[in-house]
Amino acid sequence: xxxxxxxxxxxxxxxxxxxxxxxxxxxxxxxxxxxxxxxxxxxxxxxxxxxxxxxxxxxxxxxxxxxxxxxxxxxxxxxxxxxxxxxxxxxxxxxxx
Amino acid sequence: xxxxxxxxxxxxxxxxxxxxxxxxxxxxxxxxxxxxxxxxxxxxxxxxxxxxxxxxxxxxxxxxxxxxxxxxxxxxxxxxxxxxxxxxxxxxxxxxxxxxxxxxxxxxxxxxxxxxxxxxxxxxxxxxxxxxxxxxxxxxxxxxxxxxxxxxxxxxxxxxxxxxxxxxxxxxxxxxxxxxxxxxxxxxxxxxxxxxxxxxxxxxxxxxxxxxxxxxxxxxxxxxxxxxxxxxxxxxxxxxxxxxxxxxxxxxxxxxxxxxxxxxxxxxxxxxxxxxxxxxxxxxxxxxxxxxxxxxxxxxxxxxxxxxxxxxxxxxxxxxxxxxxxxxxxxxxxxxxxxxxxxxxxxxxxxxxxxxxxxxxxxxxxxxxxxxxxxxxxxxxxxxxxxxxxxxxxxxxxxxxxxxxxxxxxxxxxxxxxxxxxxxxxxxxxxxxxxxxxxxxxxxxxxxxxxxxxxxxxx
Numbered sequence: 001x002x003x004x005x006x007x008x009x010x011x012x013x014x015x016x017x018x019x020x021x022x023x024x025x026x027x028x029x030x031x032x033x034x035x036x037x038x039x040x041x042x043x044x045x046x047x048x049x050x051x052x053x054x055x056x057x058x059x060x061x062x063x064x065x066x067x068x069x070x071x072x073x074x075x076x077x078x079x080x081x082x083x084x085x086x087x088x089x090x091x092x093x094x095x096x097x
Numbered sequence: 098x099x100x101x102x103x104x105x106x107x108x109x110x111x112x113x114x115x116x117x118x119x120x121x122x123x124x125x126x127x128x129x130x131x132x133x134x135x136x137x138x139x140x141x142x143x144x145x146x147x148x149x150x151x152x153x154x155x156x157x158x159x160x161x162x163x164x165x166x167x168x169x170x171x172x173x174x175x176x177x178x179x180x181x182x183x184x185x186x187x188x189x190x191x192x193x194x195x196x197x198x199x200x201x202x203x204x205x206x207x208x209x210x211x212x213x214x215x216x217x218x219x220x221x222x223x224x225x226x227x228x229x230x231x232x233x234x235x236x237x238x239x240x241x242x243x244x245x246x247x248x249x250x251x252x253x254x255x256x257x258x259x260x261x262x263x264x265x266x267x268x269x270x271x272x273x274x275x276x277x278x279x280x281x282x283x284x285x286x287x288x289x290x291x292x293x294x295x296x297x298x299x300x301x302x303x304x305x306x307x308x309x310x311x312x313x314x315x316x317x318x319x320x321x322x323x324x325x326x327x328x329x330x331x332x333x334x335x336x337x338x339x340x341x342x343x344x345x346x347x348x349x350x351x352x353x354x355x356x357x358x359x360x361x362x363x364x365x366x367x368x369x370x371x372x373x374x375x376x377x378x379x380x381x382x383x384x385x386x387x388x389x390x391x392x393x394x395x396x397x398x399x400x401x402x403x404x405x406x407x408x409x410x411x412x413x414x415x416x417x418x419x420x421x422x423x424x425x426x427x428x429x430x431x432x433x434x435x436x437x438x439x440x441x442x443x444x445x446x447x448x449x450x451x452x453x454x455x456x457x458x459x460x461x462x463x464x465x466x467x468x469x470x471x472x473x474x475x476x477x478x479x480x481x482x483x484x485x486x487x488x489x490x491x492x493x494x495x496x497x498x499x500x501x502x503x504x505x506x507x508x509x510x511x512x513x514x515x516x517x518x519x520x521x522x523x524x525x526x527x528x529x530x531x532x533x534x535x536x537x538x539x540x541x542x543x544x545x546x547x548x549x550x551x552x553x554x555x556x
Contacts, residue, residue, distance in 0.1 A: 002328060003213050003325075006324070006325055006328060006330070006333055009330050009333050009334060010321060010325075010333050010337050013333065013334040013337035013338060013341075014337045014340065014341050015341075016117065016337075016338065016341075017120075017337055017338040017339075017340065017341025017342055018341045018344075018345060020117065020120045020121055020124075020338070020341075020342075021120065021338075021341055021342040021345045021346075022345055023121075023124040024120075024123050024124050025124065025125070025126075025462075026349070026435070026437055026443070026444060026447070026462055027126060027435075027444060027447045027457055027460050027462075028123055028124075028126060028129055028444060028447070029346060029349075029442075029443035029444030029447070030181060030185075030442055030443060030444035030445055030447065030448045031123065031129060031133070031444070031448070032120075032123055032342065032346070032443075032444070033185055033309070033310065033313055033342075033343075033346060033442065033443060033444070034181070034184075034185045034188070035119070035120075035123065035132075035133050035136060036120070036313065036317070036338065036339045036342040036343070037185060037188055037189050037192065037313055037316065037339070038136070038137070038140070038188075039116055039136060039140070039317075039335050039338060039339050040189070040192045040313070040316040040317045040319075040320050040335070040336060040339040041140070041188075041191075041192050041195070041320075042140070042143070042320050042324075042331060042332050042335035042336065043192060043195040043196045043199055043319075043320045043323050043332065044140075044144060044195065045109075045143050045144065045147050045329065045331055045332060046199050046203075046323050046324070046326075046327045046329055046332055047161075047195060047198070047199050047202075048144065048147045048148065048150075048153070048158055049147055049150050049153070049327065049329075050199060050202045050203055050206070050327070051153060051154050051157050051158050051161070052152050052153060052154055052206075053152050053153065053154040054152075054154075055154065055206065056205070056206075058205055059202050059205045059206050060154070060157055062198050062201050062202035062205060063157065063161075063198070063199075063202045064157045064158075064160055064161045065161070065194075065198050066161075066194075066195045066198035066199045066202060067157070067158060067161030067162060067165065067195075068160075068161040068162075068164045068165040068168075069165065069191040069192070069194050069195040069198065070165065070191070070192065070195035070199075071161060071162050071164070071165020071166055071169060072165045072168045072169040072172070072188065072191045073165075073169070073188050073189075073191045073192040073195060074140055074144075074165075074169070075165060075166045075169030075170055075173070076168070076169030076170065076172050076173045076184075076188050076191075077169075077173075077188050077192075078133065078136070078137040078140070079169065079170055079173035079174065080172075080173040080176065080181070080184060080185075080188075081133045082130065082133055082134065082137075083173065083174070084178070084181070084448050084451070085126075085129045085130040085133055086130060087178075087448070087451040087452045087454075088126040088129065088130075088451045088457050089451070089454065089456065089457070090126075090127075090456050090457060090458055
């Protein structure tokens, strides 16, 4: 049953994603892309859980690399998105001058 | 399921909620920043609770997390806004390789997989691998470390088709008998990396917005597949959200170029169509000096700037904003009209102008400006070419025929800033340059605008 249950979640999430993203204005497409990119670093969760005590050397190397790469994706992605969004200002709230 | 695992999984539900709210808040520039922070909070929560799983090897986790955090932060704070497309490509690739490594590590630890798990393990590794090497090629092209032109060789489609077929066959063989197929798994990894390279090299620089969007989607799907491998809902939900986001952006980009996804991926645009549409143009080029342009702008009631990739190359966003400011002081209505595929990634121009402190309510979309183009006094085209080429509307023989453009030629006067008369990326001569209401203002975009700013200030 588990594969069916997981597929259920998957299909619903896809529909939700379509609904959410189609409301994002084109002005914000770059931050959307880098922000959603950071979310795709969610693999980090799986990578963390795969680095278990007593793993074989190969698994340790693979797991640690996965953690490092996914962390770059997550941390870098959110930081750069935040940096971009900080710049989106309107005039009256002190944007220009 | 013991209590800890149960609590961890409940926390994942909260994380998923935060991701969803975060994305929802991205629908307006006013709330977008909080949205991103909310999404980051969701990620932090998911990471922290995951550390409570029993039996983890914290030593190696700390090593990985520290390295990743340092590299990620340094890269994120060092990068120039003009280099944002390559940064996103790079981060995206890292997400992809993480999915591949995760699948590999799980398979290495438990080679006895059910057919379903073996299949998703294959998908996670394969899509993750394509995302990684494809993103690296895209990064190389965007950073101009490798030629950004489409690289075409004869029989390319056959080679790509053969690689894909080989991958699918090895995937099936692997899924049938995963326990004794370690070598086949390694073949899958190599083939995936190879396929990422061969499928992105034939795509030229101006098509990069489509490719980045698509790779973004792949990285989400890879994370999703990894979620199936380890039966983890949060990976599936987050991966699916990203996958959907990438697909929508890809669709928008394709529509903005009036081309199908298949055409972008397989045609090698710009390399094969160079010969076409370079026919003789009627009319003549009218060049203008800084002083001429100054008088035109000074007398205008409304000015629309139309930026393109050239603005990013010349780093002219700050001087453009300064000029816009001076025009506003002069009583001119200023807006910035942005084509969906201007630049090298979706929304590239918006970010650059935001960096230069242009208020986001002055950034208008193509569909918003076109209906009122007749009332615009002056359009200033800065480093954009194909997206303002009227041939897309009128010349059926043009390779870009049918692509929606910003109809600058309908404005009373068009000023085109351009380095020289060389045709644009697609190798197509721009009919706009020969219109009677067009003035060509030659020179480096930044220096040219600087000269205009000087004219305004000395006045």
